[in-house]
Amino acid sequence: MYYTQEQIDHANQADLVSFLQSQGEQLTRAGNEYRWKRHDSLTVRGNKWYRHSQSKGGGPVDFLMEFFGKSFTEAVELLTGEKGAAPPPDSPAPLSDFRLPPRSPTAEQVKRYLTETRRIDEDVTGFFISSGDIYEEAAHHNAVFVGRDESGIPRYAHQRGTAGSFRLDVKGSDKAFNFCYRGEGERLFVFEAPIDLLSFLCLFKKEWQKQSYLALGGVGEKALLRFLSDRPNIKTVYLCLDSDQAGNDACSRLVELMPEGLTVHRLIPLFKDWNEVQTRRGEIADGKYIREAIYGLKEPPQEETVEIIRMSEVDTQTVEWLWEPYIPFGKVTIVQGNPGEGKTTFALRLAAACTTGRELPNMKPLPPFNVIYQTAEDGLGDTVKPRLMEAEADLDRVLVIDEAKRELTLSDERIEKAITQNGARLIILDPIQAYMGEKTDMNRANEVRP
Template identity: 90%
Template sequence: MYYTQEQIDRANQADLVSFLQSQGEQLTRAGNEYRWKRHDSLTVRGNKWYRHSQSKGGGPVDFVMEFFGKSFTEAVELLTGEKGAAPPPDRHCPAPLSDFRLPPRSTDNRIARNYLTAARRIDEDVTGFFLSNGDIYEEAAHHNAVFVGRDESGIPRYAHQRGTAGSFRLDVKGSDKSFNFCYRGEGERLFVFEAPIDLLSFLCLFKKEWQKQSYLALGGVGEKALLRFLSDRPSIKTVYLCLDNDAAGNDACSRLVPLMPEGLTVHRLIPLFKDWNEVLQHRAEITDGKYLREAIYGLKEPPQEETVEIIRMNEVDTQTVEWLWEPYIPFGKVTIVQGNPGEGKTTFALRLAAACTTGGTLPGMKSLPPFQVIYQTAEDGLGDTVKPRLIEAAADLDRVLVIDEAKRELTLSDERIEKAITQNGARLIILDPIQAYMGEKTDMNRANEVRP
């Protein structure tokens, strides 16, 4: 019989108190839980049960199989009241490869199921899920457990046989190792294992919402299945390498990381023991639930986009502006005087310098104590033009200073500007015109855009 994942989920959401009462069982309330009179060490709460004497618990499907002796499909039917369907025949059609055929099936999966649940300790619900959808089955001739790998269309392309007694292992002839045993979820994470048993064991250890993500067994440590899976599933963003905790697993991780496409994030999860099934076998002893020896993050990261540094205005300290001529010219700032040729920009600059050196004012300007002014010009001679015009403006010539450019032309990046201001206590520097002081790399084709 075949049950969909939706039906299995519905069975595992069943309320165990209501179920036991419907079966005529007697329960005793103990706080938020109920004790089952037939097994007084067992408590149930909602869809969870726990047998304290054996430190064992689980969900409704496990419960019905454990205490009512039902098979997986019988348990789902009893909990949901729904009949299963026959497995979809197209799920088991051979792949279009002439030499690949799935081994004939046994009439039931009893021996394979017992091997997985008893010998390997795989939980009944996980085992039942993969048996139900045909990804695991029991072959007829030797009762081996067969793990089926399918392509994106669900067509079998690979099969691995694992002996249920002894150590027999064999890939079925014609298997394409690009399509190994896996589970495809809709999430962005892929967990990668060496063997199907490790994959199943991991699901038992980290069961919460496991169906949302994807899981892949490599059938060893080769990269073929991994690269094909990533190619078929570009939605995968993060890969967790869950290979064995041994030299081969370590070497494989080092080799696989650089082979994966750029843009992925790759981490490694190292099991507490050699492999995940060994961890599962010791699960009852690991009381703190820490099944990892180590998690190594960032083996591979997507290229990081440069972060733009942002300043939030609520972090900026408010400062008071000191004005030379409010609201036109503040101290400590750059002020550009813009105008067409012949409109008197230089005349204005000279009269401003004169007012600053004498304590005088311009219209609307408050009087300030006289101070030093540095006046640099690249267009007018100092002796024949600048000085006569400063005298005409009644400037204090002793307070008008000029940085000597006889040996070296001045630029805005010249350290002499800062030194001249500091050494002479100047509070205003005038550059006329400003583009003459921008240095050699200035684009003079755009000079008129900044000409004061």
Template identity: 40%
Template sequence: MKKGIDLKYINFSDEDLHRANTINLAAYLQSKGERLKKVGSTYQYIYSDGSGMHDSVTIYENKWYDHKNQRGGYAVKFLQEFFNMSFQESMLELLGVSCSELTHAPPKEYKPKPFELPEANDNIRRVMAYLTKQRYIAPEVVAHFAREKKIYESKKYHNAVFVGMDENGTPQQAHARSTITFGKPFRITVAGSDTRYSFSHFGVSDRLYVFEASIDMLSFITLYPKDWQQHSYIAMNGVYESAVLTALENHSELKRIYLCTDNDEGGIEAACRLSDILEQHGYSDVARLVPTQKDWNEDLKERNGAEYLPAVPHRRWKLYLQTADELAPVSIDRNRLASQLSGIYQSGDYVKLAAFCLSTAERFSKIGGSGVSFDRFRESLKTGYKPYTDKGGISVKAKKLCGLVRNTYSQLSKHTLTAEQMRNTAQLLCETADHALRLNAEETLSQDTEQTETPEEAPRAFEISM
């Protein structure tokens, strides 16, 4: 970058923005020496800030999503959020133009603040009143954790402080939240916290109940108090799975895991993602417990006749599964499969496109020797769909589908294929069907909400001919 050029006067075209936002974000971060952890088809971005280590960001191709803070986007926004770059600096960086020597310099060594619990008040009257009167948590449950010094009231702000301890009973993590009953509540993870630990209770049974937040955990215990001290419970302080994995490593008796995340879009995706992570770590006995309302505290409010927030269904997931379930075989012409594919795709009927792809996949699978039926392919779409990976707007999904259709078209145009190529083409057809359903769901939801994307939110889709 030449000296004297003011970044704010650089104009970028839509194509520039598209190029920047479609960069493989995981590959970019790895090239910069950032810490990533492979989790199935996605990556976890692990980073530090003033409150400690974090691993709640999932990266999939050019998209990212922060499960704890419920926000996400594409490469440009990622650099703005996590590297504190301006829009112009992010664009130049992703397009391969150096803004300054600092842009490509090794990151400065991060020195975390030492962990220190907020000073405790001499009583917990305000916290006790808040948790029992406003949140309806049983007083004896609050008292139990207070005696263990896992709940206390801070002296300066009278916040409720929830403490996470290691296996030796030493505080390693803390989360504070305000006890005010008006306005937006204040919540913060105490600086220097080790997120491998969190607010928890460990019993003697083989059950571990996992929650998003401390109040959810306390509410569940209040709702289901029978022999509760025999079992184990942990609050993730959002959706940090590191605390769950640490707990499982330190307590080998825990075999049955119950994911008790919220009954909303974020909670449903968190449960799905955690289930996959736990399976990869060898834990197969994983079940989901779902609150009737938005979360367990809302269930507790309902029981006490107070106003509560209802559950929020995951509309995208529900629509995808419903549409997949209704797919039926369609007639295919083995002499003109490529042209059939092109015609259906160009018509914009993505449900029909998915049905055609599965019908064709069944034929190729049979010839290739694997013999997977239409019904089995359809079931694999339903069981294989991961809502936490289904991010991005219409233009991104249209671009992805277009690329798959082009590859599929190329395979269907070949006159001879080996048995292995037949089986691989069947899998490609199944993947194309999956992304056709994803795009169909996105378009349906967009029409329902009458929302449109802006160039800043997603890359622009380009017309691509066969």
């Protein structure tokens, strides 16, 4: 599916507030912006969005790809309501005013120019001459570099003089289909000129036919965006433009124009361009043809890795019991019952038994230990202490965290400190709901889980 640059620009002018509202999304106004309820760190304004938690933003097409899981072409279609152009079953004819220049009966002059002047290896030269993507023009013996569409039909041709500096795009050429090689792999290498593309293949020849290579015919984006639209299998793009200001600026611009989901790297040639590297190859003793490789100019969103624990890695432990099989040490035990059925009485008698070492029915003997008892329902002096005395508790071992200045919650650091500072082995919260915190919903398991 293919969209023109005009259609892409139209999609990126879409009003995101209107789009989200049309999708039933809830927005809250915040000054001149709107905050999206589904992602409260994200704000939209006109055709721009910004996610403050990640310090990133963009336009409508990026937005749909980032948050609605759309491909580049799906995003443009949804925003514009227009279907992209697709080739009909029969291969389309080239533009009516486009004609390839007549061929010379031989390609000897072009071969000499490529192999001797430009130092392109004979096997690389021969491959593209045999495919018809490079040939010799009859009238002036220029080298012609042919660009084809996905169906193999010529759509573009560039003439390069074999002597002097003559260069010319053939009339009617569509720069969306520039000189290229289409492999089946997931990597695309992008160059300014066909000669640089050929030079790169000579320098990095191993299994080169598995990947794809594209010449832009300058630094424009048209051929690149079309190639990516036609080849959605491409996952990684290597920008191999010239090592100069124009090449560097173009790379920065192209990165912004490419759809999300791609990984983009920058390969800077050792010299000004790849053909200079090829022609001066003998000077490079260590075979390092790349001046600098800049990785990660663009990266697809990284899916968060779920941390997994394998049971084979878990150490087996023995449960230590306070009262087997009802109350283990080191875990939370909930005593449930209707009002008036004796939950508090039971808790106080349990505390008394722990502080004195006396046993409850079927309880194994344990040395006395300290207990922390917190209550939000009964008075310490009129209810708790008298009941502890009735249960013959060791009152010196029953401790209460003072809540006079600040109420206690389960997230309060005073609980841990009180346990460690006083050697307590049991803490009783009566009732536990009173210590959840006012913002905790008792009906949400994830909020009450310790």
